[in-house]
Amino acid sequence: MSQHTGDYNEILYPSYLATQCSPDQLSAMARMKGLETAPPNACRMLELGCGDGASLIAYAYALPGSQFVGVDLAARPVEIGNAKIAELGMTKVTLRCADVMDIDESYGDFDFIFAHGLFSWVPEPVRYRVLEICSDRLAPNGVAYLSYNAYPGSYQRDMLRAMLQIHTRDIADPVSKIRQSLGLIDFIRSSPFRDTPYHQFIQGVHEHRGKAPPEVLLYDELGSVNQPFFFHEFAALAARHGLQFVNEAVFDQTLAGLPPPLKQALDSLGNDVVTFEQYLDFLSGRAFRQTLLCHQGIPLNHRRQWEPLTELYFAAPVLEKESKEGDPAGSRRYAGLQGRSAAVADPAVQSALKHLGGVWPAIVPFEELRTAAGGASETLGQHLLQLAEANFVKVHAHSFRLAPAVSDKPRASALARRQLGERFLANLFCEAVAVTEPLGKLVFARLDGTHTPADLAAGLGVTQEAVNKQLKDIFELGLLEA
Amino acid sequence: MAHPTTVYPPFLASAAHPDRMAVRAHLRGFSAPPPDRCRVLELGCAAGWSLLAFGSTLPGSEFVGIDLSEAAIAQGQEWANRLGISNVHLRAGDATDIGEADGQFDYIFAHGFLSWVPEPMRVRVFEIIRDRLAPNGVAYLSYNTFPGGHLREMVRGVMRFHTRNFTADADRISQARGLLGALLEPPVPESSYHNYLARLAERLETAPPEQILFDELADENFHFYFHEFVGMAAHFGLEFLAEAELVDFTAMLPPKARATLSRVGDRLAREQYLDFFIGRAFRQTMICRAGQQQPAADQVEMVRGLRIAAPMASEDGQRWTGACGSSVDTSNALAQTIFARLGAAWPRMLSGQELLTAAPSPKEVRILANILVQCIESGIVRAHIVPPAAASQAGERPRASTLSRAQIGERFVSSLSCEAIELSTESDKKLLDLLDGSLTRAELAERMAMSLEELDAALRNFVRLELLENK
Numbered sequence: 031m032s033q034h035t036g037d038y039n040e041i042l043y044p045s046y047l048a049t050q051c052s053p054d055q056l057s058a059m060a061r062m063k064g065l066e067t068a069p070p071n072a073c074r075m076l077e078l079g080c081g082d083g084a085s086l087i088a089y090a091y092a093l094p095g096s097q098f099v100g101v102d103l104a105a106r107p108v109e110i111g112n113a114k115i116a117e118l119g120m121t122k123v124t125l126r127c128a129d130v131m132d133i134d135e136s137y138g139d140f141d142f143i144f145a146h147g148l149f150s151w152v153p154e155p156v157r158y159r160v161l162e163i164c165s166d167r168l169a170p171n172g173v174a175y176l177s178y179n180a181y182p183g184s185y186q187r188d189m190l191r192a193m194l195q196i197h198t199r200d201i202a203d204p205v206s207k208i209r210q211s212l213g214l215i216d217f218i219r220s221s222p223f224r225d226t227p228y229h230q231f232i233q234g235v236h237e238h239r240g241k242a243p244p245e246v247l248l249y250d251e252l253g254s255v256n257q258p259f260f261f262h263e264f265a266a267l268a269a270r271h272g273l274q275f276v277n278e279a280v281f282d283q284t285l286a287g288l289p290p291p292l293k294q295a296l297d298s299l300g301n302d303v304v305t306f307e308q309y310l311d312f313l314s315g316r317a318f319r320q321t322l323l324c325h326q327g328i329p330l331n332h333r334r335q336w337e338p339l340t341e342l343y344f345a346a347p348v349l350e351k352e353s354k355e356g357d358p359a360g361s362r363r364y365a366g367l368q369g370r371s372a373a374v375a376d377p378a379v380q381s382a383l384k385h386l387g388g389v390w391p392a393i394v395p396f397e398e399l400r401t402a403a404g405g406a407s408e409t410l411g412q413h414l415l416q417l418a419e420a421n422f423v424k425v426h427a428h429s430f431r432l433a434p435a436v437s438d439k440p441r442a443s444a445l446a447r448r449q450l451g452e453r454f455l456a457n458l459f460c461e462a463v464a465v466t467e468p469l470g471k472l473v474f475a476r477l478d479g480t481h482t483p484a485d486l487a488a489g490l491g492v493t494q495e496a497v498n499k500q501l502k503d504i505f506e507l508g509l510l511e512a
Numbered sequence: 513m514a515h516p517t518t519v520y521p522p523f524l525a526s527a528a529h530p531d532r533m534a535v536r537a538h539l540r541g542f543s544a545p546p547p548d549r550c551r552v553l554e555l556g557c558a559a560g561w562s563l564l565a566f567g568s569t570l571p572g573s574e575f576v577g578i579d580l581s582e583a584a585i586a587q588g589q590e591w592a593n594r595l596g597i598s599n600v601h602l603r604a605g606d607a608t609d610i611g612e613a614d615g616q617f618d619y620i621f622a623h624g625f626l627s628w629v630p631e632p633m634r635v636r637v638f639e640i641i642r643d644r645l646a647p648n649g650v651a652y653l654s655y656n657t658f659p660g661g662h663l664r665e666m667v668r669g670v671m672r673f674h675t676r677n678f679t680a681d682a683d684r685i686s687q688a689r690g691l692l693g694a695l696l697e698p699p700v701p702e703s704s705y706h707n708y709l710a711r712l713a714e715r716l717e718t719a720p721p722e723q724i725l726f727d728e729l730a731d732e733n734f735h736f737y738f739h740e741f742v743g744m745a746a747h748f749g750l751e752f753l754a755e756a757e758l759v760d761f762t763a764m765l766p767p768k769a770r771a772t773l774s775r776v777g778d779r780l781a782r783e784q785y786l787d788f789f790i791g792r793a794f795r796q797t798m799i800c801r802a803g804q805q806q807p808a809a810d811q812v813e814m815v816r817g818l819r820i821a822a823p824m825a826s827e828d829g830q831r832w833t834g835a836c837g838s839s840v841d842t843s844n845a846l847a848q849t850i851f852a853r854l855g856a857a858w859p860r861m862l863s864g865q866e867l868l869t870a871a872p873s874p875k876e877v878r879i880l881a882n883i884l885v886q887c888i889e890s891g892i893v894r895a896h897i898v899p900p901a902a903a904s905q906a907g908e909r910p911r912a913s914t915l916s917r918a919q920i921g922e923r924f925v926s927s928l929s930c931e932a933i934e935l936s937t938e939s940d941k942k943l944l945d946l947l948d949g950s951l952t953r954a955e956l957a958e959r960m961a962m963s964l965e966e967l968d969a970a971l972r973n974f975v976r977l978e979l980l981e982n983k
Contacts, residue, residue, distance in 0.1 A: 182666040183705060189662030193788050196737065218789055220769045227663055227711065228791030231704035260669060289697045312670050313695060315705025 044243045045084045045453055047462040050279040050320060051077075051144040051175050052089050053096060054460065057427035059277045060173045060322055062338050064331040067173055068141035070428040071095040076137065076167065078145035078160060079103075083111030083125045085146070088456035090123035091445040092430055098123040099137065101130060118448060131159050133167065140167055144175035146320075150257050151249065157257075161271040164323060174323045175279055183317025184258035186231045190215075191251045198252065207252060208244050215239070243453075261311050261319065265304040272326050275303060279320035281419040284310045285334065303332045336411030339425065340396045344414065345459070346423040347506065348387030366422035378403040379413045386423070391508040393429045393459065430459040433510035436501045441479030442509050450475055457508035465507070470500040477504070479511075520584070520624070521720035522923050524932040525562040527756035527796050528554075528621035528652040530570065534897045536754045536798055537650050538817060539885060541809030544650050544800075545618035548572045548898045553617040553644065555607045555637060556580075556625035560588030560600060565926035567592075567600035568915045569900060575600045576614065578607055595914055607633065610640050617644050621652035623796075627734045628726065634734065634744075641799070642748040651799050652756055660793025661735035663708050664727065670695075671728045681725055688724050689716070720923070738784045738795065745799050752780060753805065756796040758836065758891025761786050779807075811881040815864035820884065822893040823976075824855035834892035846876055847883045854893065859975060860904040861896065900929040902978035906971035910956070911949030911981050920945055927978040943970055944979065 049055065053070035060067050067073075073096045077086055080100025090098045100123070102108050108127040115123055143164050149157055164174035179187060197214045198207045218232045239247065250256075259267075265275055288296070292313070299306045310316070324330075346366045353363045353373070361375035364383055374380055385402035386394065396411075403410050417423040433440065446455040450471060454462035465474050472490055483501060487494040504510060526532070530547035537544035550573045554563055557577030567575045577600070579585055585604040592600050620641050626634055641651045656664065674691045675684045692713050700706050716724060727733070736744075742752050762782075765773065769789065776782045786792070822834040832851045833839040842848060850867055864884070871877040887893035903910070916925040916933075920941050924932040935941050939960070946959055957967040974980050 182670050185662045185666035185669065186704060188665075189659045192662075192737070193659055196739065196784070197788075214788065217769060217772055217785075218791075220766055221789055222764065222766060223790065225707075226791060227704040227708035228660060230707055232791075234704060260673065262673065287699070287701075289699070292694055292697050295694065308673065312674075312691075314701070315666075315703055 044245060045082055046146075047088055047454060047456055047460065048085045048144070048146045049461045051085060051146055052460040053093060053142050054426050054428040054430070055279065056142050056144070056173045056175055056322060058342055058425050059279055060324070061341060061427060062335075063277045064338065065173065065276055065324055065328060066171055067427070068169065068171065073097075073141035074138065074169075075099070075142040075144070076140040077101070078130050078143070078163065079148035080108075080111070080125055082107040083115070083123065084456070086123050086125070087111065087115060087118075087120065087445065088460045090120055091118070091443065091456065092458050092460050093428070094122065096122065099140075100125040101128050101133060103127070103129055114448065118445060130156060130163065133163050137167060139169045139172070141169045141172045142175070143168055143172065146175070146177050149176045149178040150259075151253055151255055153255055154257075161267060161273065165271040165273055165325070168325065170325065171328065172324065173276060174273065175320065176323065177279075177318065177320040178264065179256065179258035180264075180311060180316050180319040181258050181260045182312065183315045187251070187256070187317055188258065190232070190235055191256055194251050204248055208247055211247055211252065212239070212244065258317075260308065262304055262308045264319070264321065268323050269326070273323040274326045274328070274330070275307065276322040276324050276330060279322055281421065282310065283419055283421075284314045286416065286419050288313070301332070306332075334415070336408070336415040339411050339414050339418075340407065343393045343395050343426040343429045344386060344399060344423055345391060345393045345426065346383075346386050346417075347390040348383045350384075366417065367424060368421060370420055370422040372417060372420065372422050374413065376409055376413065378406045379410055382410055391432055391506055392434065393426050393432075395429065426459065431512045432458050432508055433505065433512050436483075436498075436505050436510065438482055439479050440477050440483075440501060440505075441511050442474055442477035442504065443511060446509050447475060447477065455509065458511065459508055461508065463507045463509065465504060465509075467500065469496060470503060473497055473500045474504055474509070477510070520558045520726060521722055522559065522561045523624065524565055524924065524926060524930060525621065525623040525652075525654075526929075526931050528562065528619075528623060529566060529930050530573065530619045531896055531898050532756065533619055533650040533652060533798055535818065535888070535895050536756065537800065538897065539814055539889060540753055541806030541814075542648060542800070542804045544648055545646060546898070550574075550618035551615065552576070552619040552621070553610070553614070554578070555610070555620070555622035555640065557588070557602060559584045560592070560602045562623070562930075563600045563602070564588065564591055564595070564597055564915060565930045567597050568595065568913060569928055569930060570898070571599060573599065576617070577602045578605055578610060580604070580606060591918070595918055597915075607640065608636050610644060614644065616646050616649075618646045618649045619651070620645055620649065623652070623654045624726070626653050627656040627736075628730055628732050630732055631734075638744060638748040638750065641750060645801065647801060648804060649800065650753060651750070652796065653799065654794065654796040655741065656733060656735045657741075657787060657792050657795050658735045658737045659788060660791045664733070664793055665735065666705070667709065667712060668728050668730070668733060671724075675729060681722070684729055685721055685724055688729055692716070738787050739780065741795070741797065742780050746802070749802050750799045751802040751805070752783070753798040753800045756798055758889070759838075760886070760890030761790055763890060765789065811885050812868065812877055815868060815881045815884050818864040818888075818895040818897065819861040819899045820854065820864055820867060820888075820893055820895050821857070821859055821861045822851075822854045822887070823858045824851040824893075826851065832892075834887065835894050836891045838890060838892045840887055840890070840892050842883065844879065844883065846871055846880055850880060850884075859902070859978070861899045864895075900927075900978055901982050902928040903975060903980040903982040906953070906968070906975055906980055909949050909952055910947050910971055910974070912944050912947040912974070912979050913981060916979055917945055917947065925979070928981065929978045931978070933977050933979065940970065944974070947974075947980070949981075
């Protein structure tokens with residue numbers, strides 16, 4: 031581990047906001063399997079390997095009723111995070127520089143424990159300790175989240191990692207290590223044999239790298255430990271620590287896209303959820319998992335079901351689009367989150383989606399959509415389940431409070447205003463967003479709740495119309511407070 | 513190591529043929545023992561398919577094979593007895609039994625062995641080569657390699673989980689194939705994972721069904737990075753000689769990648785990066801005792817010592833296609849002349865000495881020798897120290913080898929240069945069966961109900977495949 035902190039202090043792991051680990055999201059995905067978790071805004075949460083606390087600070091800001099503790103072995107990121115916490119006057123989030131080996135009863139119990147990007151990247155004794163903490167420090171109905179590299183897909187990552195390690199073994203300087211690694215990837219990509227699975231994978235790595243900061247390579251592929259697991263191996267490890275599989279942290283589309291004979295074959299596995307999930311990984315070639323665990327003995331319902339949605343909340347920036355060729359008669363096509371699109375034929379569901387789009391970025395309960403749809407619970411539930419699985423609509427366990435509209439004196443999240451100039455801003459439901467236009471940044475920096483749009487326009491020497499356009503964008507990013 | 517119940521499907525390790533190894537050693541500047549008067553050891557010989565082919569074509573040499581599977585050895589011995597091949601000795605046993613009493617071997621090879629045995633046996637293989645290889649001997653080992661092997665490991669992990677509750681080989685095979693079919697049920701997602709599965713399924717369509725037991729379902733399937741393999745060899749005083757596979761991957765690289773690779777000073781490191789570049793999953797590597805090679809040796813002398821043949825053909829005089837369908841571009845007029853001579857003589861062998869006399873000056877002799885060496889190393893031109901006893905014309909009473917005629921009902925028959933030939937038509941099988949040397953062309957045509965022209969065409973094909981004996 032000491033070797034690790036050396037690295038992590040020298041070149042900081044890029045700040046990362048794990049939206050999928052917020053108490054809101056962990057609770058929503060656990061509730062999908064029938065686990066009654068603590069309320070997201072009245073809970074205690076622990077993060078192992080918290081880095082600069084970017085996730086916990088965002089959660090604490092959005093969920094002021096809850097308490098957050100983060101632990102990391104690297105001192106520098108923890109100092110940076112604590113300075114930000116002090117500056118924002120936050121009292122319910124604490125980051126500690128400590129070894130996970132030293133976490134004991136004095137920390138108390140937690141409703142949610144999570145470790146993102148840790149489990150596969152630490153030595154085996156630390157992995158066991160992480161599972162012990164998840165078992166010992168987790169409240170009776172608590173949820174733990176661990177992400178890790180998964181087989182079979184990770185055999186390909188092993189391949190990349192081994193080559194990069196051979197290639198850079200004599201290079202000490204981390205910056206040259208990164209540059210040399212990218213050089214090797216380019217060398218392989220220059221092959222004329224483009225369509226082999228090998229070159230297809232390397233090309234995919236290159237495309238993926240294009241989106242991520244280069245220093246991620248240093249930790250993800252060049253770190254000294256990188257241990258993937260088959261899901262059944264991970265589940266067995268968890269079971270040895272009295273923990274059982276609840277759900278993945280994000281909806282999985284594999285099942286929805288399966289041809290009927292395969293669906294039937296999988297259904298014949300009955301209640302063996304571990305084997306079922308293992309075969310899903312075989313089908314998709316999965317390389318990464320974000321798994322939720324809880325104590326053994328808690329009854330869970332692993333059937334794919336819409337009913338839990340009636341207790342949850344929804345958001346999506348729905349817009350009606352032009353129909354595509356082949357869309358069913360009477361259907362309308364909508365765009366949802368991240369450009370996903372879906373054709374919906376049921377008129378009641380169409381009304382519900384229209385309502386959801388109209389109130390965006392508001393997060394609304396099932397009941398409100400049911401009213402908009404005119405009362406058909408099951409049809410609505412089935413459709414919402416499909417749309418959630420397709421990442422078209424976001425499911426929440428908590429209704430975050432946002433401004434219902436741009437007010438006279440709009441006020442933006444103080445946290446996000448503090449983050450201006452960093453890699454991302456945390457919005458009020460804990461997602462990483464960006465204000466990209468220069469005027470937008472200027473407007474955003476001034477949204478302390480004391481200026482009217484007219485003041486802002488005058489102060490910046492632009493038209494009020496231009497300011498209003500920026501305010502609308504900022505509002506839709508979920509950055510304005512009620 | 514042989515699988516406990518299922519015998520490894522017949523395989524002919526042509527690349528481990530003593531003459532082929534001797535030629536590669538010759539091109540690295542050292543003189544390996546004469547292929548027609550040598551002792552050869554094969555570890556993990558199964559039913560001795562390779563040794564029987566080598567033994568029947570090199571009667572002056574002695575061949576010893578060992579395999580754990582008594583069933584396979586018994587099968588091989590039965591063949592040797594039936595065909596009167598007396599210079600091939602097969603025995604059932606553990607490779608650890610090879611000792612001083614077995615004497616020294618000029619060539620030692622193990623195909624499909626090293627990656628499939630446990631660690632102590634891998635070490636033992638290198639020990640046997642260290643202890644039993646003649647000073648100027650050559651060893652051949654094939655093994656699975658990374659990086660490509662990571663993809664194989666991926667499927668193996670999936671298959672082994674799926675078949676974990678099955679013990680009978682037949683069940684394991686059908687379960688594994690069933691899962692592969694299910695994973696490729698349309699619509700198949702576009703990913704490297706699914707692409708690999710699809711290619712595996714394609715490969716398995718033509719492979720013997722039991723093949724999957726030895727690859728995707730094997731208990732032991734150890735992969736080396738090339739640098740690890742040479743590191744291990746070095747530990748036993750052995751060093752890399754060459755790849756047995758006659759493909760020049762460097763020639764296939766785009767110019768920029770070739771330039772990058774040429775900046776890597778060390779030959780072994782270049783081989784490693786070549787594996788990265790192509791994603792290699794398998795190697796057939798020749799090794800020898802450290803310090804034997806003289807890579808700077810005179811190429812002119814090398815070519816003089818070889819017999820050379822190639823079906824060279826060209827449409828424009830610039831791009832020449834040769835053996836294995838590979839081609840070479842040359843603007844050198846002398847090389848063009850030599851290629852044309854080789855093409856006209858094919859399948860007759862010409863001596864390297866004689867070919868070089870066409871060059872008018874010592875400088876041009878050197879250039880021509882260099883071109884020929886490159887063509888030999890990339891498999892475009894075939895070279896031999898001891899040429900196969902194959903006929904360049906069918907003759908009046910054509911005769912095929914006893915071994916090939918005995919193999920007609922098998923997956924393949926062995927040619928006289930010990931290549932595996934799959935006979936595709938019943939007519940070819942029937943004709944081969946008749947070629948015991950007693951029948952004239954006219955009698956053969958009558959028995960085959962063919963015209964003489966048709967018979968000659970079929971025989972020309974056999975000549976090309978090196979199935980007919982030259983005396």
